[in-house]
Amino acid sequence: MIGGLFVYNHKGEVLISRVYRDDIGRNAVDAFRVNVIHARQQVRSPVTNIARTSFFHIKRANIWMAAVTKQNVNAAMVFEFMLKVIDVMQSYFGKISEENIKNNFVLIYELLDEILDFGYPQNTDTGVLKTFITQQGIKSQTKEEQAQITSQVTGQIGWRREGIKYRRNELFLDVLEYVNLLMSPQGQVLSAHVAGKVVMKSYLSGMPECKFGINDKIVMEAKGKGMTTEDPARSGKPVVVIDDCQFHQCVKLSKFETEHSISFIPPDGEFELMRYRTTKDISLPFRVIPLVREVGRTKMEVKVVLKSNFKQSLLGQKIEVKIPTPLNTSGVQLICLKGKAKYKASENAIVWKIKRMAGLKETQLSAEIELLETDTKKKWTRPPISMNFEVPFAPSGFKVRYLKVFESKLNYSDHDVIKWVRYIGRSGLYETRC
């Protein structure tokens, strides 16, 4: 039961204020501003309790969004809801920024009226919302249309309306993964995990039922047992061990639990089909080998070797290595074999950028850092070297085995659908200690 929802800019000025319940007064708006926004980063917790009122906030760029309640609500629900609100707003007017919010405030109030009723979250599906909240202004709808909206919103399949028709039936699957790593200077993996998601864009006619297959270890083993006695791991086909996963609401969970098959009627357009996490057998796309030598009190030498560790035919992109420098750096000389490197004083780091790099290659950077003598005896703590990249494969080994489309009423079959699958691996927090 969210009592109210406020949106502030970075200065703490209120952009949007919508109160759903009487127990939230106007002073709640100011309380959050004074105690959290103006606290200059002193408040780290996303939940703040001020005078028996709970404030849940998230921050996007310079925009603060806060949900307020006086009751004991499920905090996870509130955050989930706020993230959804952000999603919805993004799909309506793109980037969340102060200007965009100011320009679309009528729309935002309209959306807030729809997705939160007396503080209870309602349908937040973008596809559905777009059918009756449009940016084209008021359009008087016919009786049938109104009835249709009602039946759809209240019906069993709230995320897809009837009678969608495409000349070309097409679907796109994006497997997006974020690799997180912490490595010791000696190259030992201290912690690594992949957070991935499958995003689907569907342009399919009618009410198609889809079945989605992946190389999940449980499914593969069950299948292996059913057909042959051969161990699937030895059969050469790579499998992925998924630690946990969650699905879009369209996936029939009962079927997943009994048969371990993912079947669903997709919403029209783009949506996130599933989200998962793996921690085993991750192929790390890049390896950073640091070498730091402190020459006296006023000089330091750093050498960083970067190795790409994937198929030669593939190309890594947008590679950026960030090497932290001591706080008393007074000058830096850099030599790098590939890409561009620069000392960025504002971040206290050397930033080395490489546009493209093929697999199984190696390159290096060496830096000479001059230091200024200071009166503090504190030793430099050497923060880890971090890096960013993008590679065209899934580092977890996740594979889409099939995606079958069944539509019994309309006369197109699985073979008529054009399917596209794409794998993207990106860096999350990818750090090597030095």
Added chain:
Amino acid sequence: MPAVRGDGMRGLAVFISDIRNCKSKEAEIKRINKELANIRSKFKGDKTLDGYQKKKYVCKLLFIFLLGHDIDFGHMEAVNLLSSNKYSEKQIGYLFISVLVNTRSDLINLINQSIKNDLQSRNPIHVNLALQCIANIGSKEMAEVFGHDIPKLLVSGDTMDVVKQSAALCLLRLFRTSQEIIPGGEWTSRIIHLLNDQHMGVVTAATSLIDALVKKNPDEYKGCISLAVSRLSRIVTASYTDLQDYTYYFVPAPWLSVKLLRLLQNYPPPDDPGVRGRLIECLETILNKAQEPPKSKKVQHSNAKNAVLFEAISLIIHMDTEPNLLVRACNQLGQFLSNRETNLRYLALESMCLLATSEFSHDAVKKHQEVVILSMKMEKDVSVRQQAVDLLYAMCDKTNAEEIVQEMLNYLETADYSIREEMVLKVAILAEKYATDYTWYVDVILNLIRIAGDYVSEEVWYRVIQIVINRDDVQGYAAKTVFEALQAPACHENMVKVGGYILGEFGNLIAGDQRSSPSVQFQLLHSKYHLCSPMTRALLLSTYIKFVNLFPEIKTQIQEVFKQHSNLRSADAELQQRASEYLQLSIIASHDMLATVLEEMPVFPERESSILAVLKKKKPGRVPENEIREHKSPVPGSTANHQEERSAAKTVSANASTDLLGLSTPPAAPTAGNTGVLVDMLGELYTSGSPQPHANNVAAQNAYNPAKFVCKNNGVLFENDLIQIGVKSEFRQNLGRITLFYGNKTSTALQNFSAAVTNPTGCIGKLNVQSKKVDPTVEAGAQVQQMVNGECVFDYPGLSSILMANLPLTKLIKNEQHLNFIVLISV
């Protein structure tokens, strides 16, 4: 682009405006990091920077530091700036150093050298900068290094006034860090004579310094009294046109006057009649001036005037010898009580609190009682109301106690929550202290509980019970009053506690009346039972068992209640135990025995009232005295009387009061004689199966706890000032070996020491005990051991058998002690 004035630093202005324009914290940090890197590269660079650049970068570093970031370089550059001849560069250098350099730095010698050079400079501005820096840092090292130079500067003839002024304040700062810095001897008189200086600024600064010195060493600086008085009289009698620069809104030198008046408060009234007369003249003049119509309508004028006046009044109160002045001061304050200024009313009330404690002005203060009561009720500001309450408390005495207590009680209903608890304590104290008629006291306290029950602390109601028990003349009245008070449909739990206790003791006194017959009393109390906390319920159960004794006719009714609460229905173990024990007691014990066990509580020993201590603890430092200070001059009779009475009325310390009522301890804790009987009897009722007859042999005052050896094999058996006895025991089947360690805790050797282990008569034949002899001398601090072997021959009905050891000890001082111990051996 920000505008830059004169020789301002453009780069700095740009940097600051950049920072101010940053939209987020992150952007700000980025900008700062960039600037820091820039400055580092500039400082590192081989090319030398000119003074302007150094100044600019040092300024930027200062700004960054003030934004909350750590700065760990640039100190050297700042020190370089110190040797510059330009004022602005020197100033920035000093600023950086006083803000950022810690005293342990390696650079401190360089800095000290620079400061020394500047102190000897002929340019007074440079000297002043150096003095400021010393005062800002004010470390011990600085005090040592410059301890000689600064006093010289202060008293030397050719120093400029401005420098003298700074030197005095700098010296004051150093004096606060290290007391030794001020040289004695001839310096004393030279410093004192600064009070005669022509320049008012120097005098003002010097007065602060002298005030600090006097606080440390009053006798040495005694000479300052006459100088201060003459200076003060010159100021006071001066017309506002005389002291041109030092006249503030028509008041001549108010700050200096206030400081001088404070300085004089360090000493008793001057002995020299001339000086004394002059001082009194001054004070009279100040009081006279307060009567004059204001020369200006500006608030500053009245503020300055009143500041001097209030300081004068506190000096009058401090001297406390001039009845005339005290009464005049009091009248003046009385006028302020109805002033429009809230601050003035507050200050007037505060000063009056002090006046009320003086015997001369006590009566004068009492004249304003009406106004004070009015301001307690009507005042808008809570702090002023609080002050009014304090004053009422302070001015209360025998004559007006009843009225004041009544007013405070009336006000309590509407008082602010923040001051209620304090008011409750004050009412309780006043009521107790000035009670001539204890029925009045009982009324007041019961009213107090009724009106502000939540704020009545334990001590308050303990106290009323003690007083009721100790004075048999009010017992009947108290019983009647609490009975009536309890009839209110909703009454506070504290009321139930008092009611339960008093009716339990003295319910019989009102039982004759049909309206308060025994069963009515019982029903009334029991109707509140379910609304109370376990602690109160426990108290009520004790009341019920007392009823059994007082009114045998309702015994069955009460037994019924005990039965109800003796089982799982009451979740609290303490309540269950009480209920079942009381039930057994009421069933088993004869009427005579009940009468003995449940006799009326004995009179409490007179102790100091704990309420006053609570009040003092609550508000340390701002509890007004409600006691007129005594004088060597003839004392009015009343004062002496109520001193005595006060000490007579003092009772009970906080920690003991809890035990007295036996609320927190289970009933088996013998504290008073009567309860002791109860315990033993109950002990036999419940433990008739197991033998415990030796319990009385134990010397209870010593740390002795044999029971712990039931589950523990080793430990300290007994310990007092002389001896410590430890036990180590091992058991295998029916065999046991006990090693006893005797440690001598005294500083002399124990002689003729012997220890014997005897087998209790009941155990002969069932238990074989063999023990070795012990060495008869135990050296000081040494330890001897004795082995005791035991064999169990027969099985026992109980789980443990008892072994007794008698140790006749003879100490050097020839007093013999017999100590008896019980060792439990589990077999």
